[in-house]
Amino acid sequence: MTSIVTLDNISKGFRDGESFHCVLQQVSLTLKQGQTIALTGPSGSGKSTLLNIIGGFETIDSGDMLIRQGDTLHSVTQWQDKHWSQYRRHSLGVIFQQFNLLTPLNVRDNIQFSLALNQLSWSPWCDELCHQLGLTPLLDRSVENLSGGQQQRVAIARALAHKPQLILADEPTGNLDQHAGMQVMQLLTDLAQQANCCILMVTHSEECAQFMQHRWHVENQQIVVNPIDNKQQG
Numbered sequence: 001m002t003s004i005v006t007l008d009n010i011s012k013g014f015r016d017g018e019s020f021h022c023v024l025q026q027v028s029l030t031l032k033q034g035q036t037i038a039l040t041g042p043s044g045s046g047k048s049t050l051l052n053i054i055g056g057f058e059t060i061d062s063g064d065m066l067i068r069q070g071d072t073l074h075s076v077t078q079w080q081d082k083h084w085s086q087y088r089r090h091s092l093g094v095i096f097q098q099f100n101l102l103t104p105l106n107v108r109d110n111i112q113f114s115l116a117l118n119q120l121s122w123s124p125w126c127d128e129l130c131h132q133l134g135l136t137p138l139l140d141r142s143v144e145n146l147s148g149g150q151q152q153r154v155a156i157a158r159a160l161a162h163k164p165q166l167i168l169a170d171e172p173t174g175n176l177d178q179h180a181g182m183q184v185m186q187l188l189t190d191l192a193q194q195a196n197c198c199i200l201m202v203t204h205s206e207e208c209a210q211f212m213q214h215r216w217h218v219e220n221q222q223i224v225v226n227p228i229d230n231k232q233q234g
């Protein structure tokens with residue numbers, strides 16, 4: 001399987017007044033095309049920090065991160081803002097617990113906005129996404145009038161519309177009841193597989209983690225790859 005993001009010996013901490021709090025220490029890992037990974041760990045262990053580093057929303061203190069663009073892995077050490085924004089637009093889809101939708105807009109325009117950032121227009125894949133997510137009858141509805149489950153399905157359509165190589169999800173079902181949460185997880189994993197996207201998903205929920213092929217655990221500033229992965233792949 002092709003590597004899409006590699007962390008090479010990265011460390012990250014935060015200054016708190018006089019003291020320095022190390023969150024991740026000399027972490028190395030690789031995300032591969034099509035892999036799905038549940039990221040678990042105690043509160044405050046560094047799960048969101050890891051997601052933010054991979055999304056380019058946080059810098060690293062040391063080490064290197066390599067990101068695939070086309071046929072080549074590029075080191076981010078020399079990247080400027082324009083490189084990061086190009087990476088986020090082209091290669092990333094992001095799904096958070098708070099849906100972060102554009103509330104004055106309808107469902108179609110929320111999805112179209114994400115496509116427009118990549119100079120893409122509505123494609124048959126978008127029709128398929130909306131069909132499978134049950135959004136086709138809702139396309140002209142304002143997102144602010146939708147239920148939590150419906151809004152989260154719009155967030156998934158928006159994240160997948162441009163077929164990114166990587167989806168970063170932070171507690172994507174955290175605001176949903178059990179039934180809606182499992183439905184959303186099933187749709188997310190089915191659609192990501194169809195688009196050959198890798199998913200790295202932070203979750204506290206065992207039921208959600210079960211939808212992913214692999215389990216990584218953040219503990220003592222390290223990432224522990226669970227020896228009993230959900231599925232032994234890649």
Ligand SMILES: Nc1ncnc2c1ncn2[C@@H]1O[C@H](COP(=O)(O)OP(=O)(O)OP(=O)(O)O)[C@@H](O)[C@H]1O
Binds near residue numbers: 041
């Ligand atoms: N911008 C920041 N400035 C200072 N400290 C931060 C910052 N972001 C995170 N931290 C600290 O880094 C540690 C890890 O935070 P992080 O949000 O990554 O944990 P988490 O595992 O996602 O936690 P939770 O499960 O509670 O969301 C925490 O101690 C947090 O206070």
